Amino acid sequence: MVDTSTENITAPTRPQIMRTTIAGTLGTTLEYYDYVIYGLATALIFNQLFFSNLPPAMGFIAGFATYAVGFIVRPIGGIILGAIGDRIGRKIIMVLTIVLMGIATFAIGLLPTYEQVGVLAPILLIVCRLLQGFATGAELASSSSLMVESAPRAHRGFVGSFVSFGTNTGNLLATCVWLLISMLPEEQLLSWGWRLPFVGSIVLTFLGLWIRRGVRESHVFESVAERQRSVKMSQVYRNFFTSGWRAFLICFGLRIGEGGTSALYQVFLVGYIATLPGQSGSMGPTALLIASVFGLVTIPLIGILSDKVGRRRVFIILATIQLLFAFPGVMLISTGNPAAIIVAFLIASGICVQGLYATESAYMVEMFGLRHRLTGVTASKELGGLAGAGIAPLVIAAVLAAVGHWWVIGAYIAVLAGIGLVAAIISPEVRGRNLTVDEDAI
Structure with missing residues (x-):
């Protein structure tokens, strides 16, 4: 049930809301810059750098296994850091x-690469992915919670959509950087060029840190800060498991539908395109780049639309489009025709993936009660992300190697989109809900 009573707390000023929005957007930009750069490197060259002792097909799968490792640890980081965030x-x-x-x-x-230090290279890569995954486990949830809790009631969808705007900007930035370094001769790319996007991310880190240090805490959390800081973490988990499990299951399904299809288009299919006859490694990133630019327009518009007609209705429409377009989209990509590939990415990624994510931010935050909101959102996003985005490239790489036909990719996309669609259909509408109440939306 949606509670539309008035929150009796001091709302932040417009400049404070803007700073909070910028801070959250920059953090998600960095996260998805990392995510896409790692995904592109995994799809295109990491098998040569860290798994050069394996046959190409096995190295390709091993690379996506390290990609999946980051998602495996994300729920651990998210649930731990989420409970801390619900307390302090x-x-x-x-x-x-x-x-x-x-x-x-x-x-x-x-x-160092495998040729330099042998098996130590992939071990160190996995260690870095574990740290990366632990941290990112709470990044999306903390950003979306702070932004949506700080936003005016009537504009939460719009403000929350900037989480997706940040991820899309990260996609855009990472793709541009990768396209630039891919212009290097192959020998230089494999020796030192691939390092530049990773080392250069430190600029985004310092910029994001500088802005985030000056952000005001969510006024919604401030209204109960004294109470929450006296609560033990075990009580936060108890609240979540006893009253938040229904909201979790719905949000878990929403995240599978969004995150799984995102990973297949933005990671796996980028590498798949490079294997098509007559295609180079730049066609996939180029299509992703165009879709990301298009997403800069669609994301805020879809956020505004969710404020007008509701989160549930917008998510259902987008998930339905993604489901119906699954086979046609992969078929277009498999033709190898550049125009067909770009059209497929515009619809599936530029509209559906970005729109689902733009809607998801406010949708999930409004679904949970205040006592365990961040824990609930992190658990939903990260466990759903693991089941959807984390294992999708690895699973489909193995299945495609066994079956050898593009239809399995379309089938997998359809299944993931269908899960998100069912979750939205059975969920309540939560637009405009009072975020200061302890009870969940269902």
């Missing part, structure tokens, strides 16, 4: 996550 506030988690993410990504750019 969202701001401190936002600062901590951006520091840890920056350190891990920078360190990847300094790693």
Whole structure:
């Protein structure tokens, strides 16, 4: 049930809301810059750098296994840091996550390759991915919670959509950087060029940290800060498991539908395109770049639309489009025709993936009660991300190697989109809910 009573707390000023929005956007920009750069490197060259002792197909799968490792540890980091954030506030988690993410990504750019140190190279890569995953486990949830809790009731969808705007900007930035370094001769790319995007991420880290240190804590959390800081972490978990499990299951399904299809288009299919006859390694990143630019327009518009007609209705429409377009989209990509590939990415990634994510931010935050909101959002996002985005490239790489036909990719996309669609259909509408109440939306 949606509670539309008035929150009796001092709302932040417009400049404070803007700073909070910028801070959250920058953090998610860094996270998805890391995510896309790592995904592109995994899809295109990491098998040669860290798994050169394996046959190409096995090296490709091994690379996606390290990609999945980051998602495996994300729920652990998210659930631990989420409970801390429910006790002491969202701001401190936002600062901590951006520091840890920056350190891990920078360190990847300094790693030795398999030819230099042997099996130690992939081990060190996995260590960096574990640290990266632990930190990012609470990044999206803390950013979306702080931004949506700080936003005016009537504009939460719009403000929350800037989490997706940040991820899209990260996609855009990472893709541009990768396209630039891919212009290097192959020998230079494999020797030192690939390191530049990882080492260069430190600039985003310092910028994000500087802005986040000046952000005000969520006024919603401030209204109960004294109470929450006296609560033990075990009580936060108890509240979540006893009253938040229904909201978790719905949000878990929403995240699978969004995150899983995102990973297949933005990571796996980028590498798949490079294997098509007559295609180079730049076609996939180029299509992703165009879709990301298009997303800069669609994301805020979809956020505004969710404020007008509701989160549930917008998510259902977008998930339905993604489901129906699954087979046509992969078929277009498999033709190898550049125009067809770009059209497929515009619809599936530029509209559906970005729109689902833009809607998801406010949708999930409004679903949970205040006592365990950050724990609930992190658990939903990260466990759903693991089940959807984390294992999708690895699973489909193995299945495609066995079956050898593009239809399995379309089938997997359809299944993931269908899960998100079902979750939205059975969920309540939560637009405009009072975020200061302890009870969940369902």
